[in-house]
Amino acid sequence: MPVAFITGVTGQDGSYLSDLLLSKSYEVHGAVRRTSALRRSRIDHLYQDPEIYGKQFFLHYLDLNDPTTLRRILTKIQPDEIYHLAGQSHVGLSFEIPESTCDLTAMGTLRLLEIIRDLKKVPKLFHASSSEVFGKPDRAPQDESTPFRPVTPYGCAKAFATHMVSIYRNAFHMHAGNGIFFNHESPRRGENFVTRKICRAAAEISVGKRTELRMGDLKASRDWGDARDYVRGMWLMLQQDQPDDYVLATGKLHSVEDVVSIAFQTVKLDWREYVRRDERFDRPQEPCNLVGNSSKAQQRLNWQPQSDFHSLISEMTESEINLIKHQPDSSDI
Ligand code: G4F
Numbered sequence: 001m002p003v004a005f006i007t008g009v010t011g012q013d014g015s016y017l018s019d020l021l022l023s024k025s026y027e028v029h030g031a032v033r034r035t036s037a038l039r040r041s042r043i044d045h046l047y048q049d050p051e052i053y054g055k056q057f058f059l060h061y062l063d064l065n066d067p068t069t070l071r072r073i074l075t076k077i078q079p080d081e082i083y084h085l086a087g088q089s090h091v092g093l094s095f096e097i098p099e100s101t102c103d104l105t106a107m108g109t110l111r112l113l114e115i116i117r118d119l120k121k122v123p124k125l126f127h128a129s130s131s132e133v134f135g136k137p138d139r140a141p142q143d144e145s146t147p148f149r150p151v152t153p154y155g156c157a158k159a160f161a162t163h164m165v166s167i168y169r170n171a172f173h174m175h176a177g178n179g180i181f182f183n184h185e186s187p188r189r190g191e192n193f194v195t196r197k198i199c200r201a202a203a204e205i206s207v208g209k210r211t212e213l214r215m216g217d218l219k220a221s222r223d224w225g226d227a228r229d230y231v232r233g234m235w236l237m238l239q240q241d242q243p244d245d246y247v248l249a250t251g252k253l254h255s256v257e258d259v260v261s262i263a264f265q266t267v268k269l270d271w272r273e274y275v276r277r278d279e280r281f282d283r284p285q286e287p288c289n290l291v292g293n294s295s296k297a298q299q300r301l302n303w304q305p306q307s308d309f310h311s312l313i314s315e316m317t318e319s320e321i322n323l324i325k326h327q328p329d330s331s332d333i
Pocket of ligand 1: 088089090091092129130131132181182183184192193194195197214215216217218220221222256281282283286
C-alpha cells in the first residue's frame with residue numbers, strides 16, 4: 001500500500017485528492033491545523049467512516065510553521081508521496097495579511113523541503129503552485145517557460161516556493177515538481193472564492209433567502225477548470241519517472257459576468273435584477289490575461305480537462321440548492 005501525506009487535506013483539492021488516493025488503495029495521512037473552529041466538512045465522509053478512518057485514512061494536527069512536529073510526523077509515517085497543498089490561498093486577502101501569507105506559503109514550503117531533504121527515504125513531492133505567479137505576463141497563453149511576474153503578495157509567495165521546489169529538484173536530485181494550476185472550482189470550493197460565492201447567492205435568491213448579490217469587478221476573467229480534473233493531474237505528475245513542472249489549464253478565458261449569467265440562468269432568474277457592484281471587493285492590483293497552455297501535460301501525462309465551464313457552474317449552483325434544501329430550518333432546531 002503506497003503511503004501519501006497531504007498538507008491542506010481539509011480544502012477542496014485535499015479532499016478530492018484523498019478520495020482519489022483512497023480509491024487507488026493508498027494509505028492517506030492528512031495534516032490539519034488545530035483551530036478553535038474545526039471545519040472539516042469536505043472530509044467528513046472519510047472521517048466518520050469506521051472502515052476508513054484509522055485504517056486507511058489518518059489525520060495529524062500540524063501547523064506548517066511548526067517544523068519539529070512536521071519532522072516527527074514525516075519520520076514516523078515515511079510517506080512515498082507528499083502532496084503539498086496548504087497555504088493561505090485567498091489572493092485578495094493576501095493584500096491584508098501579506099506577512100503571514102508569505103510565511104505560510106513561501107517559507108512553509110521551504111521548511112518542508114528542508115525536512116524532506118533530511119529524511120532517510122526521500123519521498124516524491126508535488127507542490128501546488130498557481131497561475132498567480134504569472135501576474136501580468138508578457139504572453140498568452142502561459143506555459144512552463146513563461147517568466148514569472150507576480151502582482152500580488154500571494155503570487156510572489158508562490159513564485160518563491162515554485163523556484164525553491166525547482167532548485168531542490170536540481171540541486172538535491174529530488175523527485176519534486178510544481179503543478180502550475182489555473183483556477184479550479186467545484187461544489188467543494190471555499191465560500192469566499194468568486195464562483196462559489198455567485199452560485200450560492202443565485203441559489204439563495206431563488207428560494208427567497210436573500211435579495212441581492214454584491215460583487216467586485218464583473219469584467220475580471222480567469223481560466224476556470226474543474227478541481228477533480230486537477231487532482232488527477234497531481235497524482236499523474238508523481239507517477240512519472242522524471243520529476244518536472246506542469247501547467248494545468250483549460251486554455252479558455254471566461255469573465256466573472258459569465259459565471260453570474262450561467263448561475264442565474266440555472267435558477268431561471270435575470271441576474272441584472274439582483275447583482276450590485278461593490279468596490280469593497282476590488283483588489284489593489286489584479287493579474288491580467290491569465291490563460292494557460294497545458295500541451296506539455298496533455299502530451300506527457302495524457303491529461304485532459306474533462307468537464308466544461310457551463311456544466312461546472314450549473315452543477316455548483318444545483319449543489320447549493322441541494323444544500324439549502326437539506327439544511328434544517330432554524331425553527332426545527
Ligand atoms: O475566485 P477568486 O477569489 O480567485 P483568484 O483570485 O483567481 O485565486 C484563485 O485561483 C488561483 C489560481 O489557481 C489560486 F492560486 C488561488 O489560490 C485561488 O484559488 O477571484 C477570481 C476573480 C478575481 O479577478 C477577483 O477580483 O474574481 C474577481 N472577483 C470579482 N468580484 C471577485 C469578486 N472575487 C471574489 N473572491 N469575490 C468577489 O466578490
